[in-house]
Amino acid sequence: MRFSGFESLLDRAKSKGRAKVAVAVAADKEVLEAIKIAEKEGLITPILVGDGEQIKRLAHEIGLSLKKAELIDESLPEVAAHKAVDAVVNGQAHFLMKGQINSSDFLRAVLRPVRGLRTGRLLSHFAAFQVPGFSRLLFVTDGGMNIAPNLAQKKEILDNGLLYLKGIGMDLVNVIVLAANEVANAKMPATMDAQALAEMSRAGEFPGAIVEGPLALDGAVSAAALKHKGIASQINGDVDLLLVPTIEVGNVLGKSMVYFAGATMAGIVLGAQVPIVMTSRNDTPRSKFMALSMAALSRGS
Template identity: 50%
Template sequence: MLRSYDQVLDRVRSGGRVTLAVASAEDMEVLRCVAMAREEGICDALLVGDPSKIGPMAKELGLSDLPVIADPDPASAAVTAANEVREGRAQVLMKGLVNTSDFMRGVLNPDKGLRTGSLISHLSVFQIPGEDRLVFHTDGGINIAPDLEAKRGILRNALSALWALGYERPNVAVLCANEQVNPKMQATVDAAALVEEWGRGEFGSCVMEGPIALDVAISPEAAHHKGIESRISGQVDLFLMPNIETGNVAGKSLIYYAKAQMAGLVLGAKAPIVLTSRAETARGKLYSIAMACLVSQGAR
């Protein structure tokens, strides 16, 4: 179990050096995060983009020794950076100053990208003040209204990441508005189907419950008051969201009301991908890099 981002940083440092490939690296905020990651001792980096723009920024940040691959066109730089990961010269891919759709097209390029055939999904990580563990949410960033098959893919991606992070048997809550299966609430039908499949061993090593409401998943007291017996209440590692709205609102509520620190990564490709929001703090971006590095180390 991971209890804090400090623990994540410590584990990455002891797990062997990881190289980060940055697509369209001519972005001061991204390069500042790369500099922080190097100072923390968690990764090296190679930069892809316009050398005439990257050079002065890198010099200012003490990154002049990093290799720069010249590819001034942002869309092309995304393909080039993805190919560096594909060829094993880097282990983690990070988005720089490139449009997200162009970046993802580079990731999924059939010849040079990181396509695996798996669904691409987003995993959010939260360190919440007062809590004794990191908490994982999926998917509040990519898949808008996943059907049952998409939820299977999202779950498999997230579980693979948690296993790589050292969780041998993570607790998974398939979130819904309540615990009753209601044909008018598709999320409850999907949750029951996923838990039935888990019972047949289709999701590997984890403990899964659903449909389960957020209060029951978080609070053993709430479970007791509602007369619900749960093996995971108060000990959930991974929350599977029914749709992107729920994931987005839940995540932002933790950040802005509970003052949680978020990290995030994109899963389902041949390597972890760091794709952060412009609104994300520098520390948040650093922690996203660290989580991606730790997943990469654990997947080797």
């Protein structure tokens, strides 16, 4: 199956019942706005960890009822992050969300050696885009965490993305490994990595997926561009997941879709024991809400 947009993803997530999310340092207006939307939609029940008075004040400002929420009062951000992780480790929450706390402090709690959320897998960012005029959600990884991954790390990033997509019901995933052109060239390491990943796919290392590359973006999304260039492809422009070579490519690609094409974007972090909603300060409450939907859908998968 495929998702035509965020609404179809949300409907499927809601069909699984309310998920419990632990929010680390929850005294953040935009985060609480997203929680308000998600709670109203029947998607989540929140566990809000942080300065209790600030959380109550902000909740009152935005009209968020705390009747169904669990509030864990902790004024120290670093301690609040650990308590949010504890809620996940203890089985009280299905997944985790970052609030008003420095990312490094938050991840330190996530990756703590004792009773943390490590799996041995690389953490990677995974984004979904609903682009006007595009018939389905387009997924992109990793434009948010790993700066310049090597081949082994790109394989881990791809494994994370495929594990997520299969877990939410996609039986066959079409993957394009992006590069600047379609010819493998030792002077362009991204093309060599893309070729290697495509060879791994042909050898059966990514069951349930077709992985092709190197391909430039036009060939990834356009059968007409492939025909014009004379490139044969099983995917033939029908891509689900774009694997980018560096964080800069993913960042620029994602922001281009949002700012130039009017796309809606949401993203989560994969590779831990549970999905992590770790959004940007610039993300709208609606975008944060859709990230909550992405995380809620994958629970139990």
